[in-house]
Amino acid sequence: xxxxxxxxxxxxxxxxxxxxxxxxxxxxxxxxxxxxxxxxxxxxxxxxxxxxxxxxxxxxxxxxxxxxxxxxxxxxxxxxxxxxxxxxxxxxxxxxxxxxxxxxxxxxxxxxxxxxxxxxxxxxxxxxxxxxxxxxxxxxxxxxxxxxxxxxxxxxxxxxxxxxxxxxxxxxxxxxxxxxxxxxxxxxxxxxxxxxxxxxxxxxxxxxxxxxxxxxxx
Numbered sequence: 001x002x003x004x005x006x007x008x009x010x011x012x013x014x015x016x017x018x019x020x021x022x023x024x025x026x027x028x029x030x031x032x033x034x035x036x037x038x039x040x041x042x043x044x045x046x047x048x049x050x051x052x053x054x055x056x057x058x059x060x061x062x063x064x065x066x067x068x069x070x071x072x073x074x075x076x077x078x079x080x081x082x083x084x085x086x087x088x089x090x091x092x093x094x095x096x097x098x099x100x101x102x103x104x105x106x107x108x109x110x111x112x113x114x115x116x117x118x119x120x121x122x123x124x125x126x127x128x129x130x131x132x133x134x135x136x137x138x139x140x141x142x143x144x145x146x147x148x149x150x151x152x153x154x155x156x157x158x159x160x161x162x163x164x165x166x167x168x169x170x171x172x173x174x175x176x177x178x179x180x181x182x183x184x185x186x187x188x189x190x191x192x193x194x195x196x197x198x199x200x201x202x203x204x205x206x207x208x209x210x211x212x213x214x215x216x217x218x
Contacts, residue, residue, distance in 0.1 A: 003169060004100040005160070005186070006127070007178035008111040008118060011196045012097075014088040014217060017121060018061060018113040019044050024080045025064055048199065050181060054112065054133075054152040059144070062135050065116060066144030073116070073142070081120055089124070092216040096177070097125060106169070110160060110186070112152040116142070131159045156186045177214075181205065 009016040022040035026033045039060055046052040065073060100107055108129040109122045115132040122130040136147040149155045164170060176183070176190040181201035187193035195206040195213045206213050 002103070002105045002173040002175065003108060003171065004105040005108045005110055005174065005176040005190065006097075007176075007180065007183055007196075008109050008121065009113060010179040011177055012090065012093040012109070012125060012216070013085070013121070014090050015084075016044065016113075017085060017117050020084040020088075021080060021117050022061070024076070024084055028076065030068070030076070031064055047180075047182065050201070052152070052182075054150045054155070055146070058114070058133060058135075058146045058150060061114060062142065062144045062146065065135055065142035070140055070142070077116070077120065080117075081124070085121055085124075090216045090218075092218070093125070096216065097127065100175070101126075105175070108163075110151060110156050112150065112156075112182075114146075129163075131156070131163055153182050154185045156183065157189060160186065160189075178202070187211070 006012050009018065019040060022036060025031045026036055043052060043057045043060060097107060106129065107127045108131065109118070109125070109127045110131040111118050112133055114135050115130070116135055118132045119130060131151050133150045133152065134147045136143040136145045149158050151159050171190055174190040175192045175194065176187055177194045177196045178187060179196050179198050179202065181199055184202070184205060193211045195202050195211055197215050197217055198206060198213060203213060
């Protein structure tokens with residue numbers, strides 16, 4: 001049985017769930033709109049440039065989780081999923097996931113976006129395994145701090161290696177689909193790396209290495 005690994009944002013989704021969560025918070029008046037819009041865009045630009053400080057980003061993204069009780073957060077998340085995520089679900093992504101299911105592969109999403117946002121998205125996509133950045137939850141309340149290794153760049157490799165050790169899995173005949181040059185450390189580890197609607201840096205690298213380049217966009 002092979003392992004089929006998928007990045008989430010701008011790979012299986014036609015957008016970035018982290019960024020869209022920020023936009024949702026602004027629209028609901030739950031954060032200072034002008035400041036949050038500016039910082040949200042800055043971090044997104046740094047991510048695309050490969051210069052993101054993941055700890056600074058997580059401190060920014062997780063702060064609103066610490067400012068509200070869990071029941072309210074869960075209710076807002078349901079609205080977020082319908083208003084922001086449902087419109088960016090990609091039929092071709094479902095087809096790709098189904099091809100791997102039919103082949104009997106184990107499906108895993110690996111994403112830098114935190115688990116609060118991504119767990120219900122993975123569930124909607126029917127992917128049973130998820131590695132994501134983990135927000136700290138104590139006594140039913142988020143603290144605003146991350147816990148463990150952020151699932152970003154080389155951190156994705158570390159988190160995957162730990163998961164493989166725990167589950168007894170391996171990377172023999174493995175696949176990884178991603179849009180971002182931030183995922184090159186993991187793309188270099190798998191048997192079959194695939195660039196999906198890649199950024200310019202990843203597209204160049206994929207071309208040099210002879211990796212497949214595909215699109216899941218309509």
